[in-house]
């Protein structure tokens with residue numbers, strides 16, 4: 001990992017408690033300039049007493065290049081106007097005419113729906129646009145007198161200002177509907193590997209983690225929780241049943257894994273018969289096989305030598321004085337070769353016999369291993385003593401280039417996923433990112449887990465569905481299953497980039513620019529003095545001698561207008577078209593400035609940054625993670 005000269009980049013996370021977040025939210029509410037007026041767009045009646053209503057919140061005046069965390073009230077007009085039950089929420093971010101912007105232009109980076117009356121973060125979505133669907137018969141309790149706040153982050157990747165609206169569809173069963181009596185109260189548990197932070201991120205560096213090219217947080221992190229507080233763990237406060245969950249990861253993310261720990265619990269499931277080991281039979285057969293093989297090749301080598309010797313003698317036969325002696329030698333070689341060939345044939349027969357025996361035992365061994373694996377795949381995965389695996393929420397990438405883009409959806413638990421839990425149980429979350437392709441700064445790992453207390457289930461007037469009634473103990477029955485895709489491919493993600501026309505020439509082929517390390521000022525979405533998109537001499541990479549660094553700073557305009565930028569190394573030439581999966585942080589030599597800016601998350605708190613001094617000679621390309629259209633280059637000589 002290589003980061004620049006500013007130490008604070010590593011420890012920039014501002015840690016606050018949930019109460020702190022709510023206080024910050026209340027303070028920022030006063031500062032929200034955007035009117036939070038909403039419209040009810042349309043509403044329809046579905047079976048089961050469900051009203052499906054689409055609301056709008058906005059307009060939101062999105063400033064050029066913004067990547068800002070905001071808190072805004074979700075007023076009475078933009079949510080149900082009677083008490084009842086929420087069973088589904090589907091999010092979007094739209095233009096005034098209802099069309100959805102391309103993800104390569106503007107992204108709904110995060111949206112967290114906070115109920116400050118109950119202290120619950122009950123719904124969250126990000127670029128992956130997760131839809132919350134509670135299982136049939138369960139609902140999130142809603143009252144008109146509660147205070148709702150939307151904590152959102154709209155990421156404008158372009159220099160253009162725009163007006164957008166949050167648009168979301170809520171399925172709702174009003175208390176007046178007969179079906180409302182039968183709804184069981186479902187509650188959210190916010191699981192987050194960096195829980196408690198207003199901007200709960202961690203950095204993933206290329207080639208970090210395991211040899212498998214994966215980095216798991218917190219397991220693979222060095223000292224992830226210095227305060228000793230296991231942020232990725234939450235207590236279950238009462239006996240109940242888990243109902244469903246979906247993960248949230250950023251680009252590069254592969255999955256989240258949800259676990260449960262119960263003090264003193266051990267594996268209680270059906271046991272698989274011990275695997276029969278064939279090692280005692282296999283090892284002598286394998287040893288014999290390689291020994292015989294070695295013996296054959298040794299004799300073959302000897303024969304080759306003899307052939308060479310024979311040829312040499314035969315060639316020189318004319319000139320020899322003692323022809324008889326030479327002929328004797330030739331006859332002797334012939335005899336030796338013949339004897340060797342005989343030995344080879346004999347050893348080969350032994351080898352064949354042995355190989356047959358070996359194949360037989362190997363087939364038995366494989367069958368036994370397969371049987372054992374198949375049996376174990378039906379058992380709960382209990383590790384580290386009492387930690388049992390509950391669900392893997394996999395990131396499914398539609399992007400043909402793989403896990404490097406936002407063209408993805410998470411795998412959610414299926415309709416029948418249920419887990420019986422007890423008061424005092426602990427949920428634990430971890431998340432895994434790929435580390436072969438690139439670095440992934442500012443990553444997240446979050447799951448909202450919905451559950452119902454046993455008391456709420458018992459209070460239900462109607463019959464309980466069989467999945468809930470028979471919710472299995474995770475130590476006795478395997479509960480993790482394949483799950484279901486949260487949503488299909490979304491058209492707004494079809495702008496991958498990485499193609500021609502290029503945004504500028506190949507900077508590695510440009511002549512040297514000015515001999516200076518700056519400071520270079522970033523303004524108007526240009527790395528002035530080091531931006532290879534500029535024409536002619538202006539676009540030539542600046543040069544320093546090895547051991548020196550380049551310094552970049554934000555313009556006063558950008559600082560004042562909260563236009564934050566990064567310098568993130570990308571693989572040369574880094575000059576292809578901009579899209580949701582190009583460029584990515586895949587520079588051969590990694591450097592990363594962090595999100596330069598001030599005023600708290602998501603910025604690093606400084607506005608000037610210098611490149612590492614240990615850059616090897618060469619031409620380096622970089623881009624801005626916030627505005628990937630920005631590209632720059634410099635050269636070390």
Ligand SMILES: [Cu+2]
Pocket residue numbers: 564565566624625626627630
């Ligand atoms: Cu930028």
